[in-house]
Amino acid sequence: MECCYEKKLVCVSCPMGCRLTVTVCGDNINVSGNTCKRGEVYGKNEVTDPRRMICSTARIKGGVHPVVPVKTDKPIPEKLKFKCMDVINSLDLKSPVVAGDVVAANILDTDVNIVVTRNM
């Protein structure tokens, strides 16, 4: 890719879904079309270090349901999303758990934790 290019993105940081234009010129990155600061951060990250939140479920014994919802407590590098799923799918939890409990810490050396998102 050229050192200078323009990218049209949709900010997914909130349901407003602002339509962004990111202009990259070497180290100079400019974001327009955003309504708030988070949109600028999102636009910059998308062209430098894209990250994703992962929400899924983990097996649990003794709860009202066989699985409990979990999420990453911060976005994880995009490249690691399926590895992150492997970590979540290897979990075997026991009830009770409380929303916010860390059930896997610092996964894949990313400083990202897996937390449960409801009491069960």
Added chain:
Amino acid sequence: MNFDLVVVGGGPAGMAAALEAYNNGIKSIAIVERDVEPGGILQQCIHNGFGLHVFKEELTGPEYAQRFINMTKDTEIKYFLDTIVLDIAQDKTLTVMNSKQGIFELKAKAIVLAMGCRERTRSGIGIAGDRPSGVFTAGAAQRYINIEGQMVGKKVIILGSGDIGMIMARRIVLEGGEVIAVVARSSFPKGLTRNVVQCLDHYNIPMWYSHNIVGIYGKERVEKVVVAECDKKTKAVIPGTEKEYACDTVLLSVGLIPENELSRQVGIKIDRKTSGPVVTESMETSMEGVFACGNVVHVHDLVDFVTEESRKAGKNAALYIKGEITKNSQPNTFKVAGGLSYAVPHMFRPENLGDKFDILMRVDRVFGKCYLVVTEGGKELGRYKKPFLTPGEMIKLTVPSSIFKGMAGKEIGITVEPEEEK
């Protein structure tokens, strides 16, 4: 059993309405929920994207529900779980049933309807072919995967570009399944643009616009589907464009309908456009003392708006029980045109509004830069600029209530005016 307020449905709408009534001085409140736990549809919406307005942070569905469950725990609000409301009578007696107590009655001074919505099914859209297993509504699949922990299939095709279909496409790919495509009959997405990006684009799942699934075939399990292109305008299938795709699962995400059997039975007036009760600015239905909020009134895409609307219903139910609701004037009614499909509330009395008035509406087609124009008898009352409107995203128009000052029994027009015209 007697209660001041009975709330039908323990989803976010029911819980918010009950809490708000409680905070307005009504202590005798029951929430009747047919599921084994409160939270409604949120318990299966494990993705994030909830609560940015109400809690100023982005939560998952279960987290949002948990906050409301925790808030109701600190109150005297009584839950009847695993209990279904079978009937509502004119005198506000509810007939309910559960496996422990059988059929019994609850008597209420006021009722809040918060039954949410249900999904349209295959029979509702008529696809040709066999009747094999492996055809699910997207919401049912969401429940299997996220609550029961069961995968629905390996190779999946999804019909419908609504939010649930897109969210399930991502979910299936994350769990190791393959999604051939999301097939959209329309030429634009029915759900949030944000979901097209974060659920499909980020996972390289194609969306086939202006296409339709015209046949589902298989002996016991789904073996293949036939997909065809359709005309952008008429949506009629274009002959000769049919193609076959092997798959084992079909998800249908073809729309939600407010769940209003109870409302209809008791004779509450239903709007044909929203399929929900006609409501006033107080969220009161055509039956005095019966209020409604959330997806039972109109399908929302954001739970935050559900919460706001439900707080309004809960507060007004409390005022009604205390005898403090005033209805001294003829209400004004909205008449929408020019690409708007509805506006909620349907009618209002300006003297009952706060300083600001939130009107929720949807367009029936996509608009670029445009104005929402509010009129009365040919006179313009307000004009509000919008950068982009799409049927997939509910519009919340906040106007100063003063523009309606002193009006009673008037027809208020709202229309969309593309920018080029002025």
